[in-house]
Amino acid sequence: MxxxxxxxxxxxxxxxxxxxxxxxxxxxxxxxxxxxxxxxxxxxxxxxxxxxxxxxxxxxxxxxxxxxxxxxxxxxxxxxxxxxxxxxxxxxxxxxxxxxxxxxxxxxxxxxxxxxxxxxxxxxxxxxxxxxxxxxxxxxxxxxxxxxxxxxxxxxxxxxxxxxxxxxxxxxxxxxxxVDAAVPEARSRALSVDLDTSGKVELTEAEIIVSGGRGMKGPENFTILEELARELGAAVGASRAAVDAGWRPHSDQVGQTGKVVNPNLYIAVGISGAIQHLAGMGSSKFIVAVNKDPEAPIFSKADFGVVEDLFNFVPVFTEEVRVLKSTC
Ligand SMILES: Cc1cc2nc3c(=O)[nH]c(=O)nc-3n(C[C@H](O)[C@H](O)[C@H](O)COP(=O)(O)OP(=O)(O)OC[C@H]3O[C@@H](n4cnc5c(N)ncnc54)[C@H](O)[C@@H]3O)c2cc1C
Incomplete structure (x- = not known):
């Protein structure tokens, strides 16, 4: 017993x-x-x-x-x-x-x-x-x-x-x-840990994640996602394609070989929705996808889909969020 x-x-x-x-x-x-x-x-x-x-x-x-x-x-x-x-x-x-x-x-x-x-x-x-x-x-x-x-x-x-x-x-x-537990002598020990002090929300603990993929076309364009994330209090994630291209650090990668996340809201921007990406975010509570290709597989997983060029949609959406916040 x-x-x-x-x-x-x-x-x-x-x-x-x-x-x-x-x-x-x-x-x-x-x-x-x-x-x-x-x-x-x-x-x-x-x-x-x-x-x-x-x-x-x-x-x-x-x-x-x-x-x-x-x-x-x-x-x-x-x-x-x-x-x-x-x-x-x-x-x-x-x-x-x-x-x-x-x-x-x-x-x-x-x-x-x-x-x-x-x-x-x-x-x-x-x-x-x-x-x-x-x-x-x-x-x-x-x-x-x-x-x-x-x-x-x-x-x-x-x-x-x-x-x-x-x-x-x-x-x-x-x-x-x-408890007076004896701590054994370890063969290895951590000398120091460099914590991220940027104030960024940790992906695995974020309530909202805005993720960008190859559709972002380059690292400089992630600023529009960062702006949206700032308004939403969200963390920024990325697909492996964006990480492999060197646009984002590996710590931002969501998916099978990245992080498994479960936010309340996951916004996938310019991400096709490969099975390895879905493995990392498929259990998010609400999924929004922004993709100009109406056949993109991510739409079969999304609760809400926006078929549009992300460069048109994201800045307008960010502005709408800003306006909504100022009137609330
Ligand atoms: C063993 C293994 C492990 C893997 N692990 C991971 C993992 O952990 N995470 C992960 O993400 N992937 C992983 N992958 C890779 C995965 O298979 C895909 O290659 C990757 O997810 C594709 O990333 P993407 O959706 O950003 O790019 P793409 O598949 O190229 O999709 C880009 C999307 O952007 C859209 N787009 C382009 N321009 C615009 C625009 N202007 N406006 C709107 N939409 C636009 C396109 O229509 C397209 O749907 C793994 C693969 C393997 C084999």
């Missing part, structure tokens, strides 16, 4: 990443369905001061390993520390973020804990005490439902920006227990 449900948080540069709160919210739903308490695992440097915040999203108690040696994610240090904490908790299930680091961590942690990992899930259900998780496979062409055999420990990594995040309840603080 298990004692809890565990959620693993992600702490970077002094704060929890938003996906930690989504995972905590989903963990709360699972814990309620199983009638168990929800425990959080928080590992990092300076994480103790923030740990009780996980309670705002439903975590009952947080187990904290706070050590300067854990400032940056390194598998060799994080995995044994987390495994040691989790082994003492006897969980019914473990949920973690399917972020870039989270995917690496969850695979290694699953091997260490002999857990059954369902990676990059978009839905978790609990029917009569039995967990099932849904995950897109084959670049989003199929959806697989996973379940675990009797006695297996389910580990579920949750795709960012998909699970419903509870509204923060600041009156509900989690209990915090510091």
């Amino acid at each position: 298990a004692d809890c449900v565990c959620v693993v948080s992600e702490f970077r540069a002094g704060n929890f990443r938003r996906v930690s709160f989504e995972v905590a919210s989903e963990g709360r739903r699972v814990a309620d369905a199983l009638g168990l308490p929800l425990y959080g695992i928080a590992v990092g440097s300076g994480v103790s001061d923030k740990a009780e915040e996980l309670g705002f999203y439903g975590v009952d108690k947080v187990f904290v390993a706070d050590d300067a040696a854990l400032e940056h994610y390194v598998a060799e240090t994080y995995v044994p520390v987390m495994a040691e904490i989790i082994q003492g908790l006897n969980p019914a299930a473990i949920l973690l973020p399917a972020s870039v680091d989270g995917k690496d961590l969850s695979a290694r942690l699953a091997a260490r804990l002999q857990a059954g990992l369902a990676q990059d899930c978009t839905e978790v259900v609990c029917e009569n005490g039995v967990l099932k998780a849904k995950r897109p496979i084959f670049a989003g062409k199929c959806l697989a439902w996973c379940e675990w055999s009797q006695g297996a420990l389910p580990m579920i990594s949750c795709r960012p920006n998909v699970m419903d995040c509870k509204a923060a309840d600041a009156s509900r603080k989690a209990a915090v227990e510091k």
Whole structure:
């Protein structure tokens, strides 16, 4: 008989990443369905001061390993520390973020804990005490439902920006227990991390994304997308064609070999809608496509399509947004 449900948080540069709160919210739903308490695992440097915040999203108690040696994610240090904490908790299930680091961590942690990992899930259900998780496979062409055999420990990594995040309840603080976990000497360590300080919204956390493709015709033309993005409070993404051409950095690439994003609104501008691009943005909640070719495959995925030359449409649209904002 298990004692809890565990959620693993992600702490970077002094704060929890938003996906930690989504995972905590989903963990709360699972814990309620199983009638168990929800425990959080928080590992990092300076994480103790923030740990009780996980309670705002439903975590009952947080187990904290706070050590300067854990400032940056390194598998060799994080995995044994987390495994040691989790082994003492006897969980019914473990949920973690399917972020870039989270995917690496969850695979290694699953091997260490002999857990059954369902990676990059978009839905978790609990029917009569039995967990099932849904995950897109084959670049989003199929959806697989996973379940675990009797006695297996389910580990579920949750795709960012998909699970419903509870509204923060600041009156509900989690209990915090510091754990004296031994941090092993790693063969490699991060000397420093250069954070993007441009103030750009991170693609995987953006509510709105404006993406440009080969139809933008050159790097200089992305200024019209940046202007639109500024008005909408959006992040700017790109297709691989635009990235391969050197018009945008690889960190902007959306798709199978780029980032998987799930914004509320995805505006694809001058993008044809190749399967590898759809793999990265196909689960966006609302998709708008701007393309001068009415036969472009992106229109079959779009909720709203604009058949027009983007250089005519985007500046007019940006101006309309500006006017609307000033009258609201
Ligand atoms: C293994 C593998 C992995 C890949 N991974 C990715 C990935 O992660 N992400 C990704 O995006 N791709 C990926 N690709 C590449 C993918 O197959 C496509 O080649 C790419 O997505 C095409 O980018 P695009 O839509 O910008 O360009 P195109 O397919 O050339 O489309 C450009 C579009 O712009 C439109 N257009 C042109 N001018 C205008 C205008 N003035 N106004 C309006 N519309 C205009 C055209 O009608 C056209 O539809 C991958 C491919 C492979 C083989």
